Amino acid sequence: MANVKWVVDPTHSEIQFKVKHLMITTVTGYFQKFNIEAETSDDKFTDAASVVFTADVDSISTNNEQRDTHLKSADFFDAAQHGEVRFVGTKYENTGGNDYKLHGDLTIKGVTKPVTVDVEFGGIVVDPYGQTKAGFTVSGKISRKEFGLTWNAVTEAGSVVVSDEIKLQAEVQLVKQA
Template identity: 65%
Template sequence: MSNIKWAIDPTHSEITFKVKHLMITTVTGYFRKFDLEVETETDDFNTAKKIQFSADINSIDTGNEQRDAHLKSADFFDSEEEAHISFIGKSYKVSGDEGELSGDLTIRNITKPITLKVEYGGTIVDPYGQTKAGFTLAGKLSRKEFGLTWSAVTEAGSVVVSDEVKLNIEVQLIKQA
């Protein structure tokens, strides 16, 4: 029996990150171009054998071109050296509609383990006959652990950009024929 392949539906998915600015407000950023491949043994995602994700750093969008250019620079993601962020899933454990996805996240050629909380939204057949599955993922990481060490402090001593980055991901998968 061959594995079932699932591909991301980019028009019904979003990859966002949130970072504190001056420790008083939160800035949200998006990756506009990304890819996700999942393989399962059955329609049950507990049987996931392959979970591979990548995001195009040059598609970063925070609603401010100057900030986006800074994020793509060597101060942060250094998109000229490494154009993508990647995640390889190692284990998916589920209890009811909630679970945990653990794997290896690679940013700037630095790979670290990360665990994301997963909420399974369900599987449904859409009006076009496609089987779709929905998930919400959330987690956080220390940007400095991945070499995103740029920092600045205001005259009053406030940190400009927090170390903690919150991840919020909405994923809709399409079962491949």
């Protein structure tokens, strides 16, 4: 049997990141334009021969235009030079039940580092239009400084403005391709 191909259903998926601001509250951001493609050896998604995620840096939204412009600048993502965030999966392993670890290489701002995220497999369903869909909740953490996103400022009291740790959260629905 040939590998089964899956692509993201963007209207039923979201890619978020969360960062502490002033170390007292959390700001949530989204990538509004992204793509995910996967290949499995069967249609049950028990393995993944390939997983590739890309996000358009210019599509970042934190519901604040001034902050979004700053995030796209050279202080952070440098969208003009590095317009894409990319993750290429290298291993998809079951850790028990519907829980998986997805290992791969994440590239942000020209820097590639190994990253592992937790994946909760929500199952497979055929929607009312006859499409086979697989659902996942993905979570993880990265250090933004490891990827060259080093900008920061300090408050009068000595607190940092933006935390190093970035929490990743995604709800992903993939559609099986004919």
